[in-house]
Amino acid sequence: MRTADRAAAAYLGLAIGDALGATVEFMLPQEIAARHGVHDKLIGGGWLHLKPGQVTDDTTMSLALGDSILAQGKVDALAAAGAFDTWMHAKPVDIGNTVRRNLLQFRKTGIPEAPYSDHDAGNGAAMRVLPVALATFGQPEDAVRAASRAQAHVTHNCVMSDAACETLVFMVQDALRGAGKNDLLHDHAHPLAARFPEFRFRAVKPSRNPSGYVADTLKAVFQSFFDTDDFRDCLIDVVNRGGDADTTGAIAGMLAGALYGPEEIPEAWLKRLDTVTAGACAMQARALIQLSK
Numbered sequence: 017m018r019t020a021d022r023a024a025a026a027y028l029g030l031a032i033g034d035a036l037g038a039t040v041e042f043m044l045p046q047e048i049a050a051r052h053g054v055h056d057k058l059i060g061g062g063w064l065h066l067k068p069g070q071v072t073d074d075t076t077m078s079l080a081l082g083d084s085i086l087a088q089g090k091v092d093a094l095a096a097a098g099a100f101d102t103w104m105h106a107k108p109v110d111i112g113n114t115v116r117r118n119l120l121q122f123r124k125t126g127i128p129e130a131p132y133s134d135h136d137a138g139n140g141a142a143m144r145v146l147p148v149a150l151a152t153f154g155q156p157e158d159a160v161r162a163a164s165r166a167q168a169h170v171t172h173n174c175v176m177s178d179a180a181c182e183t184l185v186f187m188v189q190d191a192l193r194g195a196g197k198n199d200l201l202h203d204h205a206h207p208l209a210a211r212f213p214e215f216r217f218r219a220v221k222p223s224r225n226p227s228g229y230v231a232d233t234l235k236a237v238f239q240s241f242f243d244t245d246d247f248r249d250c251l252i253d254v255v256n257r258g259g260d261a262d263t264t265g266a267i268a269g270m271l272a273g274a275l276y277g278p279e280e281i282p283e284a285w286l287k288r289l290d291t292v293t294a295g296a297c298a299m300q301a302r303a304l305i306q307l308s309k
């Protein structure tokens with residue numbers, strides 16, 4: 017399978033997971049079961065009253081970041097901060113508290129790096145890492161890490177967030193190279209959990225109702241991703257856990273898209289995804305991978 021096809025599947029997977037999960041965001045698993053049985057369709061709704069196939073900040077911030085990378089020809093913190101600021105001005109359907117606070121700070125100071133805070137360990141930087149993974153594909157590890165931190169620190173300057181972001185970036189890049197699920201487990205997910213026990217996802221209880229805390233988010237994503245065998249099952253498993261379901265869906269969709277490729281994405285989901293968003297994701301995926309060459 018071509019790298020560019022996996023890249024496109026990762027981007028579409030991110031958007032589909034976001035749209036699928038947003039319907040049940042902030043719901044408990046038992047509430048989801050009572051209302052939907054198993055939630056497995058892009059029907060919109062949810063607390064944001066979305067149209068079917070509509071995405072949220074996870075996808076739109078990724079696209080804003082991707083645009084800034086393509087305009088600069090590289091990952092640039094100031095350009096990313098400017099793009100996020102423009103995105104915030106346009107009144108997005110949702111926005112995280114840490115993102116808002118630190119973008120307002122950027123408006124005042126012009127400094128595209130949030131002050132360090134152990135409290136800014138939300139998943140807001142991790143949900144939008146994909147454009148960095150694609151644009152830096154094939155670059156030396158240090159350069160990839162620096163680019164990951166540059167984008168993340170615009171809003172989340174925190175060691176836990178950094179570790180999550182970098183792990184996801186390297187997982188996507190290895191999946192683009194054709195690595196299998198076991199490689200991703202042993203080379204990235206387990207080392208992250210070894211370094212930070214907060215990220216342990218094995219021999220701990222299933223993460224139901226995962227919060228926006230980045231370790232909680234990744235725990236749910238990893239449990240779903242490593243314990244299922246295809247794109248559809250992975251996304252259904254993770255969003256039906258409820259909680260921050262649009263973001264667990266987006267991150268799981270990105271990983272599953274990169275691993276399984278475009279053939280595995282259900283036609284029904286692809287057709288339902290907002291057409292403008294789908295076009296932008298597919299276009300950016302190809303352009304960002306092209307940039308990395």
Ligand code: MN
Nearest residue numbers: 072073074262
């Ligand atoms: Mn969202």
Ligand code: MN
Nearest residue numbers: 260261262263
């Ligand atoms: Mn969310």
